[in-house]
Amino acid sequence: DEAGCGYFFEHTESDHTLVICGANADYPLVPGDPQVVRNDADMIGALSAWQPANALRPGKNVTEDYDGLKPSTLKKANSSTILGTPNASKFEMYRWPGGQAVRPEGDLSKLGMEGYEAQADLVSANGNHPSVFAGGRLKVVPGLDNPSPVTWLVTSVSHEAFDDTHLSGGGSAGYSNALMLMPADRPWRPASPRPRPSMAGLHSAIVTGPSGEEIHCDEYGRVKVHFLWDRAGKTDDTSSCWVRVAQTHAGKWGGSWNLPRVGDEVLVGFVDSDPDRPVIIGSLYNAEQKPIYTLPANKTQSGFKTKSSKAGAADNFNELRFEDKKGSEEINIQAEKDMTLLIKNNLTETVKKDRTELVEGKHTETIKLDRTQTITQGNETLTVKTGKMTTLVETGSQTTTVKTGSITHEASLxxxxxxxxxxxxxxxxxxxxxxxxxxxxxxxxxxxxxxxxLDISVKATMNITTEGSLMATHKGGAMLTIKGGIVMIN
Incomplete structure (x- = not known):
């Protein structure tokens, strides 16, 4: 139906064959002479009760669809009728979703319009030729005064046969049929494509991927799944089409991102209930994949935890955890390896009690402008247990000021x-x-x-001058020695 094809059955004593036709020329001719339109039910080959029926059909058929791989432009197509109906363009049919996104082959808008046109001019008639079958092209002579046959396509036929000859009072036997015909020069299409299977509700599935892979996706973040009801499919990267994954937020401005991994149980819904439009709307824990925190003991905890891949051990993970237990509230962050924090303007940090920081490697801090550190009340202790401490001011000065108190520099050893x-x-x-x-x-x-x-020595390589503006005294308790090549007193 979606491809605009028709079908009928050929019945033989040994087989029943389904015949699919894409064009009217593919439908075989009904064997025998042309039948004649004539109100004579007893005439072999006559078509009686010839009743044309005309219906108003749309003048325009518009289909639109959305393709997530080309989201900026809707897939839109439209076709106009060939029937020549006055003001036809005012009578428009619109279909959403049109189907072009998941079934791009063929012009679905044109096929839909041809389906409307096929139902515009129909004829019902009664006949008595047993060779007539649905899906056959039947040649019909419009009347005795118009012997040129016209070809019609039989869209349906009901057969009726009776035999009353076995009755005690005698009787007759006969055959008749009721036909529905359409012009054979107009393509036959389904009046409306048969509804696709509706995928209602949510379906459980398991994320799949190639052997050995823990995370498997394409460039658009789509994954593959194995539905639990799929008895024939494999649990590998051939298990399904690529399936989109819904996120909490998504847009050009940013959003959130979380990709289900191979083995995860997920819930799959279908956009417009279309089996060709699956989307993962969430993940589920189960008895084998339990919640990241032991429950109900840790029922006040929530957060995000992602295991290292590939082959990460149980303690290899990144985590952001919230503890909401009254009196024990906590935010816990673990970076399995590195952590980068970028703040493009200001950072204000307030710790209302104690702060402890442990760096088991090197600590490098670069400040491009000023640094001010104030201890309102208390002490500051900087301890270098092994090594040395260097303070370098490349250009400028260093000032240490104690307004009240003392400064002590001590080198014990x-x-x-x-x-x-x-x-x-x-x-x-x-x-x-x-x-x-x-x-x-x-x-x-x-x-x-x-x-x-005990001993005081004052020695000058050249001169020593000692002077008292009022008085100078040089005294030796036991002995005073003044010695020189020339000694001048006064």
Whole structure:
């Protein structure tokens, strides 16, 4: 029917044969002489009760369909009638879905129009020629005054035979038929294609793929399935056509994406109940593929969990899990390998209690502008257990300020070095500066400098000048030695 073909049966003593014809010329001629239109039921070969019937048919047939591989443009076709009906274009028939998306062969709009035209001019008649059969072309003489035969196509025939000769009172025997005819020069098409099998409701299926594959799809994200009621199909990549997978959101702007994997149980619906338009609308857990969280113990948990492929172990997965149990609320994220986070503007992070971060490898942080870190109340401890700590300011300065409190630098088992490679070192204190090594000490106060030690040596490669603006005292408790090539006093 969908291809516009007609069919009839040939009956013999040994076989019944189905004959399919795509054009009127394929239908065989009814054997015998042409039959004559004449109201004489007893005349052999006469067609009585000749009754033409004319029906108003559409002047235009429009079909439209949607193809997911070419979604921007609907598949549209239209055909106009050849009957010459006045104002025919005003009488339009529209069919959706037209069928072109899943059955692209042939012009379905034209076939539909020819189906309407085939029913426009019909003739019913009664005959008595037993050789007439549905699907045959019958030559008919319109009348004794018009002997030129016209060919008609027999679209249906009802046969009636009776034999009353066996009755005790005697009787007669006879045969008659009732015919429905259409002009043979007009293509016969089904008045309306036979309804396709309706795939109502939802159907369970298992996602399939080639042996060894865990995920199998095409470039459009379609998968293949094996329906549980399919007793003949295989459970591999030949089990079905490609089946589209519905998503929570989908569009040019973005959307969500989740692909069922081989072995998953899915629910399949059919767009417009058409068996050629399957679509997966969701997945189901079952006794072998249980929910990702143990139930009912973890009934307050929800989330997303995807296992690594191929051959991922039970603990190889990415996960986003929500725990909604009162008092134990939690969001848990696991990246099986890497995690990338991109924020194109600002990130504001608030932790109202504690934060713990563990990096088992290297930690690299790059800040292209400023960094400000404030500890409102509490302490900051930075511990390098093994290794070294380096602070580098390539251009600029470094300032450490303690407004209230002290600064302590301590090397318990090592050295402390302070070096200004091309500048100065300035130490300044309001009360005092003290340098201590064992019992030796240098102390600077606002009023003086005191150097204390068991032995004090002051040595200059060239000159040493000591001067007191008011008074200078040089004293040795046991001995004072002043020595020089020339010693000048006053």
């Amino acid at each position: 090592g050295n402390i070095s302070i070096k200004a490679g091309a500048g100065k070192i300035a130490l300044e204190a309001l009360q005092s500066i003290t340098l201590t090594c064992g019992t030796s000490k240098i102390e600077l106060t606002p009023t003086g400098v005191t150097i204390t030690g």
